[in-house]
Amino acid sequence: xxxxxxxxxxxxxxxxxxxxxxxxxxxxxxxxxxxxxxxxxxxxxxxxxxxxxxxxxxxxxxxxxxxxxxxxxxxxxxxxxxxxxxxxxxxxxxxxxxxxxxxxxxxxxxxxxxxxxxxxxxxxxxxxxxxxxxxxxxxxxxxxxxxxxxxxxxxxxxxxxxxxxxxxxxxxxxxxxxxxxxxxxxxxxxxxxxxxxxxxxxxxxxxxxxxxxxxxxxxxxxxxxxxxxxxxxxxxxxxxxxxxxxxxxxxxxxxxxxxxxxxxxxxxxxxxxxxxxxxxxxxxxxxxxxxxxx
DNA sequence: AACTACGCCAACCGCAACCGA
DNA sequence: TTCGGTTGCGGTTGGCGTAGT
Numbered sequence: 183x184x185x186x187x188x189x190x191x192x193x194x195x196x197x198x199x200x201x202x203x204x205x206x207x208x209x210x211x212x213x214x215x216x217x218x219x220x221x222x223x224x225x226x227x228x229x230x231x232x233x234x235x236x237x238x239x240x241x242x243x244x245x246x247x248x249x250x251x252x253x254x255x256x257x258x259x260x261x262x263x264x265x266x267x268x269x270x271x272x273x274x275x276x277x278x279x280x281x282x283x284x285x286x287x288x289x290x291x292x293x294x295x296x297x298x299x300x301x302x303x304x305x306x307x308x309x310x311x312x313x314x315x316x317x318x319x320x321x322x323x324x325x326x327x328x329x330x331x332x333x334x335x336x337x338x339x340x341x342x343x344x345x346x347x348x349x350x351x352x353x354x355x356x357x358x359x360x361x362x363x364x365x366x367x368x369x370x371x372x373x374x375x376x377x378x379x380x381x382x383x384x385x386x387x388x389x390x391x392x393x394x395x396x397x398x399x400x401x402x403x404x405x406x407x408x409x410x411x412x413x414x415x416x417x418x419x420x421x422x423x424x425x426x427x428x429x430x431x432x433x434x435x436x437x438x439x440x441x442x443x444x445x446x447x448x449x450x451x452x453x454x455x456x457x458x459x460x461x462x463x464x465x466x467x468x469x470x471x472x473x474x475x476x
Numbered sequence: 477a478a479c480t481a482c483g484c485c486a487a488c489c490g491c492a493a494c495c496g497a
Numbered sequence: 498t499t500c501g502g503t504t505g506c507g508g509t510t511g512g513c514g515t516a517g518t
Contacts, residue, residue: 308485
């Protein structure tokens with residue numbers, strides 16, 4: 183877990199040494215700045231990367247004249263400064279795609295982001311935690327499994343607003359066993375007796391196919407490149423066409439199978455005027471090709 | 477106007493995967 | 498094969514803005 187709050191805060195100042203930590207965080211060196219980036223720092227980083235390119239993050243700050251750790255530089259570039267990063271509201275079709283992909287992939291934010299041009303894993307993760315998970319809960323849907331919540335877990339009872347600051351949001355993830363268990367693209371998510379279907383495995387042909395060796399490994403692209411539509415031609419945001427096609431087919435197949443499931447399953451708890459989510463949508467209503475949003 | 481509670485999101489941390497020597 | 502350095506990922510934190518009282 184994180185260091186004590188005194189050291190884990192984000193002051194815009196050099197962090198003190200951390201003698202108690204077993205491993206020294208890269209940003210704990212004296213003289214390394216932390217906290218929000220200034221426009222000057224952004225400019226330094228942008229200009230340097232435009233000139234020298236990405237990579238070698240460890241030594242980049244020194245070469246660029248930044249008093250930041252490499253991790254911080256990389257994060258800033260990936261999530262904010264890259265020209266391909268699209269900022270602003272998540273469009274409805276993007277939201278729909280996030281829902282579908284999350285249902286298929288779970289909290290594999292980088293994979294999800296890789297399918298949504300211009301969006302970063304951090305942005306999608308934040309959007310999920312602040313919007314979509316709550317939206318699903320309000321619909322009586324477990325945001326983790328994408329299945330109807332049990333009656334005694336319906337928001338009208340258990341999901342009542344929590345008065346503690348942040349506790350409500352964070353409980354969504356911290357109380358989520360699968361959220362603390364890092365999903366490994368190479369491994370099937372853990373299946374327990376209590377939670378035999380943490381990622382809707384019965385509807386997760388990806389993991390099944392992966393386990394059967396029918397799939398190429400997930401391309402762990404170092405740069406979850408999210409080009410703008412205009413940049414699709416020169417930036418391959420999913421390096422593996424096979425994988426890309428497969429995900430697309432999963433999205434479509436999933437919508438279809440989910441619809442079937444919906445027809446068989448008891449009706450979900452009444453929701454307050456919110457449109458249906460992934461599995462009760464007409465597959466024909468989604469883009470014919472998930473890449474349509476790209 | 478002052479205060480409180482809460483939502484949003486940029487940024488940090490730890491860990492694991494990756495990769496080259 | 499092992500080991501150490503680097504990079505990427507997902508979980509988490511906390512500052513800031515804003516709505517509500």
